[in-house]
Structures are given as structure tokens and as C-alpha cells.
Amino acid sequence: MISLDHVHDPKPEDFPSELEGLRMTKQRREVLAVILGERDHPTANDVFVRAKDRMPTISLATVYNCLEALVSHQIVRQVNFERESSRYCPNLSDHCHFQDEESGKIHDVVFKDGVKLEDFLELPQGTEISHLEISLKGQFGTQK
């Protein structure tokens, strides 16, 4: 797994021609650059609007295609809050999401050091987790 989380304000040209076995086409590069650029958990449509700045010919269908390719190759993460439209996040480390109800902003929330899921959930032996999503809403604190 390659984490690009540290890459800020990247140009599409910064990416190699292949990432995680996925061919990085112009469009995929652009979509990835958008997601790494402004880390506000944009929706597919947000990505589309932003990508058009640099690449006016890109289509929404392509944005969806690129997002699905990036997600399935674990280059970005798909984030859901209830039935709202999906959002996209370049942070691949173990974390979950908090949506502040006042501002609408989404914050990454990390686990306390060393805690594992099995420590707090009553799961039967032999359970294999392939996907986990934790979504919180409320007022996000200011201090600490």
C-alpha cells in the first residue's frame, strides 16, 4: 500500500505512470491531484468541478470511473455518512470520520494508540473484517 497522504498541492505530473498496479492516465492523475490538493473530503461532483479547471473536457462519468479505480486500488478511500453522496479521502491510515453539524466540515479522527477493534467489539471467533466504517456526527470540539 502506497500512502500519498503527505503529498500536498501536487501537480498531476507528479505521479508515476503506474500506481498500485493502476495505470495512471491523465484523468486519473487529475482526479488524484484534486483529492490530494484540497483535503475537504469532496464528493464526486466536487471533484468533477475542480478537475474541470485544469481539464475542461473531463466528464462526470470519467470522474466516477477514476474514483472507482482509485478506490479499488486503495489509493484513496471512499467515505460515507448515512445516505449522503460519497466523499473521497486521501488518508489511508486507520481513521474514521466526524462531520461537524454546524460547519458541515469533515474531520479525520484517529484511534487511540494501540487500540484494536477486537478490544471493544464482541465478535465471534473466526470473524474476518474486510471493511470497516465509523462515522460520527455532532459538534466537533475545538481544544486539544
Next chain:
Amino acid sequence: MISLDHVHDPKPEDFPSELEGLRMTKQRREVLAVILGERDHPTANDVFVRAKDRMPTISLATVYNCLEALVSHQIVRQVNFERESSRYCPNLSDHCHFQDEESGKIHDVVFKDGVKLEDFLELPQGTEISHLEISLKGQFGTQK
């Protein structure tokens, strides 16, 4: 908060004319009875199909209306897995959901005794959680 989780195979007539400040109409009773009856986390459409057995004139719009009324009055819970259609759960106790990828079945998963969210998440001081959803997918174990 009134938990009806222990009520199995209820008839619609079993419910009082008001619950949690919500007027229990014929349709709301029926929808609630369906959800308490077969606890397989049905979708709105599943509820609609089942409710029609006893009440052939009920409409899908009404099922959606009833579900939203029951959810907002905290009589049932709405459950989401990524962008799949919402499901409904009569268990109001603190728990989360595991979807077995082989069978498609959804299991309730409880927290280990005494664990609190704040124990495993790094949340800033002053954070107020109004809504929490934890969804897991994978192979659900058989033992224990």
C-alpha cells in the same frame, strides 16, 4: 426511550395509540410490527412488501413516511452500509452492524462491557456526539 426489542411476533393491535409522542396510526403500527417481526434488517421496500400481506392498500410512500416517523421518534433505528439502501432495526441498545459477505445477513454486534467511544477515539475536548454509526463487512464467525 422505549425499547420494544423484546417484543417478538407482535400484532399491530399490540401497540398503544401513542408511542414516544408519536401517534400510532394503523400504518405505523403495521410497519413497526413488520420490523419487530422478522428481525433481518429489512429495507424500506422489504417492509413495504411484508406490510402489504396484512394491509394490501398501504403505499410505498407511506412506508417511507412511517419509517421516518419511527426513526425520528427513536422507536426504530436506521442502518446504513455504504451506499446501499437503508435498513431498519428495532434494537435500540448500543450496538453496531456486521454484514456477512457470503450470506448477506446482517448481525448486531455489541460493545464489550464498559467500553466507551472516548476510550478508543482521539476526540478533541468539547466534542459532542449526536450520531454514531459503525458498519463492518467480512466473514462473520461461527463460534462463541
Next chain:
DNA sequence: ATCATAATTAGAATAATTCCAAATTTTGGC
């Protein structure tokens, strides 16, 4: 019973996402 309010209904509308088939681009072999 009358009235005002709330709930139900069928069908239309919406929004996010996926599908489709054609056009374009990329790739690897020569």
C-alpha cells in the same frame, strides 16, 4: 357532527450513480 389538523396515497420529480455504445487513446509487437 363540524372543523382543523395530520396522515395516507399515487404518481411525478429528484439526485446520485451506473450503464451503454461509440469515439479516442494507449500499448505492445513488429
Next chain:
DNA sequence: GCCAAAATTTGGAATTATTCTAATTATGAT
């Protein structure tokens, strides 16, 4: 570089879950 095959992109149509709308019906209070 040239060509065929494969992959990707594109615009638009289709799909799906859900919400909205406007008309009808039921309810509860007086």
C-alpha cells in the same frame, strides 16, 4: 513509426432509492 488489440474516456440514457406534491381520507377536539 505503424498497426491491431485493449483500455479508457465520453455524453447521454437508464436505474434506483428516496422525496415531493397535491388530492383524499382519517383523527381528535370542541
